[in-house]
Amino acid sequence: MSEFTKNWVYTDTVKEHFMNPKNVWEDEGFKADGFGQVGSMACGDQMRVGIQVKDDRIIDLKWQTYGCASAIASTSMMSEMAIGLTLSEAYHLTPAMITERLGGLPQHKFHCSVLGDKALRAAIDDYLAKQNRDNPYRASVAKVICECKNVTDQRIEELVKTKQATTLEKLREITEYGTVCGKCQFKVQQLFDEYKHIYNV
Ligand code: FES
Numbered sequence: 001m002s003e004f005t006k007n008w009v010y011t012d013t014v015k016e017h018f019m020n021p022k023n024v025w026e027d028e029g030f031k032a033d034g035f036g037q038v039g040s041m042a043c044g045d046q047m048r049v050g051i052q053v054k055d056d057r058i059i060d061l062k063w064q065t066y067g068c069a070s071a072i073a074s075t076s077m078m079s080e081m082a083i084g085l086t087l088s089e090a091y092h093l094t095p096a097m098i099t100e101r102l103g104g105l106p107q108h109k110f111h112c113s114v115l116g117d118k119a120l121r122a123a124i125d126d127y128l129a130k131q132n133r134d135n136p137y138r139a140s141v142a143k144v145i146c147e148c149k150n151v152t153d154q155r156i157e158e159l160v161k162t163k164q165a166t167t168l169e170k171l172r173e174i175t176e177y178g179t180v181c182g183k184c185q186f187k188v189q190q191l192f193d194e195y196k197h198i199y200n201v
Pocket residue numbers: 145146147148149177178179180181182183184185
């Protein structure tokens with residue numbers, strides 16, 4: 001490592017993946033069976049992931065990002081972990097699993113690991129849609145955020161992504177989150193902001 005990078009607060013594994021990222025999408029001739037893109041160029045952290053699939057297993061994966069060191073390192077690690085996995089296993093990869101393999105990320109950088117994970121799921125969604133197949137994995141990764149009204153993170157994500165809820169007021173009108181005990185409000189607000197950022201809404 002150079003003098004420049006040695007004082008970074010990142011682990012050696014993060015530094016290695018940032019300096020020598022694996023499976024970067026450099027060859028424009030790479031033919032993706034499924035493609036996912038999330039994030040926003042305006043915020044400088046757009047991410048795209050392409051997968052090649054055989055017998056429901058990811059046999060190759062390429063990615064490209066304009067994100068920060070943490071986004072690059074975590075997506076590089078994600079690519080190494082995802083190649084060889086079944087679609088189901090890959091769909092259940094979490095930012096926490098990727099971050100653990102990196103030996104951790106600074107707390108304020110954890111959210112940067114979310115983009116690669118989201119782009120991978122988007123690529124799997126795209127692959128299954130192109131095959132005209134149901135997505136059996138989506139429901140199994142949903143988390144209930146508002147228990148009183150049974151509102152999941154996926155429901156919020158979908159409403160933001162499809163621009164049905166462009167404001168928190170609209171989201172509340174549709175889902176009625178926060179209208180009973182109110183304890184979910186902060187979490188919903190955080191997720192809403194995160195999805196707006198990811199889907200550039
Ligand atoms: S948990 Fe959302 S209103 Fe109670």
